[in-house]
Amino acid sequence: MEKESAAPKESAAPKESAAPKESAAPKESAAPDESAAPEESTKPKESTAPVDAEAFVAGVIRDLETSGLSEKEKALFRFVDRVNRHSPEITAADMQPLYAVGWDDDAIYYAITVCALFNFYNRWVDASGVHALSDDMHRVGAKRSANIGYVRK
Amino acid sequence: MSDNPKPEVKMEPMFLPGVENNPQPGPYADAVRMMQAAGPEYPQIWHMFAFKPEATSHLARFTQEIMREPAPLRPWLRELIAAFTSARNHCPF
Numbered sequence: 020m021e022k023e024s025a026a027p028k029e030s031a032a033p034k035e036s037a038a039p040k041e042s043a044a045p046k047e048s049a050a051p052d053e054s055a056a057p058e059e060s061t062k063p064k065e066s067t068a069p070v071d072a073e074a075f076v077a078g079v080i081r082d083l084e085t086s087g088l089s090e091k092e093k094a095l096f097r098f099v100d101r102v103n104r105h106s107p108e109i110t111a112a113d114m115q116p117l118y119a120v121g122w123d124d125d126a127i128y129y130a131i132t133v134c135a136l137f138n139f140y141n142r143w144v145d146a147s148g149v150h151a152l153s154d155d156m157h158r159v160g161a162k163r164s165a166n167i168g169y170v171r172k
Numbered sequence: 173m174s175d176n177p178k179p180e181v182k183m184e185p186m187f188l189p190g191v192e193n194n195p196q197p198g199p200y201a202d203a204v205r206m207m208q209a210a211g212p213e214y215p216q217i218w219h220m221f222a223f224k225p226e227a228t229s230h231l232a233r234f235t236q237e238i239m240r241e242p243a244p245l246r247p248w249l250r251e252l253i254a255a256f257t258s259a260r261n262h263c264p265f
Contacts, residue, residue, distance in 0.1 A: 079252060080259040092249070099253055103260050126244040133245075133253045136238060140217075141263035148187030149216040156213045169236040170229075171199035171221075 091120040095130055102134045186216055195222035198229075 079086040083096050094116050101109055117127055143149075152160060186192045195201035200222035207214030221228040239250050 076252060076255055079256060083256075095249075096253070096256060099256060100260065103257050123244065129238065129243050129245045129250060130253055132238050133250050134257045136235065137254045137257040138261065141258055141261045143220060144217055145263055146187075147191065147220060148185070149220060150184050150186075152213055152215060156215075160215055168240055170232045171203055 091122070094120045095122060095126070098127070099130055099134050102131055103138065183213060183216060186219060191223045192216075192219045195219065196225050198222060198225035200225065200228070 075087050079088060079096070083093055083100070086093070088096065098113060098117055101113065114124075114127065122130075151157075195204060200218045204214060204218045204222060207218075221232065239254070240247050243250070245253075
């Protein structure tokens, strides 16, 4: 399933312009087929459903298990939760449930790296007193990063 | 916010005035100035980038590469991992 990563176009970001807060929302904005792709066939529910993006994200944050994610995605997020809270306890055995549902090391590398990077950002902004934006401004920012990316020139 | 040209509400200062008030020349200093002129609210994280542009330009490129360039996880899924991580850390970002 990770192979279809081939479709770099949307990775370029933009489409989630409509996107909500962390621009996380994308699935709907992004063409459904891509997020969907292969494993999708097994569980079309999530990826295809253009539900309200913010509600979808909120659902994942509230309760992963009842969220709209596929079983495959839930396995990845369970692992991310361990990376976030219990990384010293992680062993090679933690990779098995991920391999079992079809994630490979390349995908796991990204999951670990994104989690670690945002731990950096979380500490960086919390400790220095960077204040959160209002929801409206957050949406504007998400749109900006979705459209122009993270690098300012 | 565009119809609100005059920043009547200022953002709370950061904990580090020495950082906030010492932007070094570069894109983030420019961005802060532009946003401050346009309205009361802007991403204060830009101050963190503006303080050490030589270092943070690499951070920005790293972030872009990891979050947005082609990868086995779609960008929305990577953003969702970021949001999930921040939420679990009780961080509003």
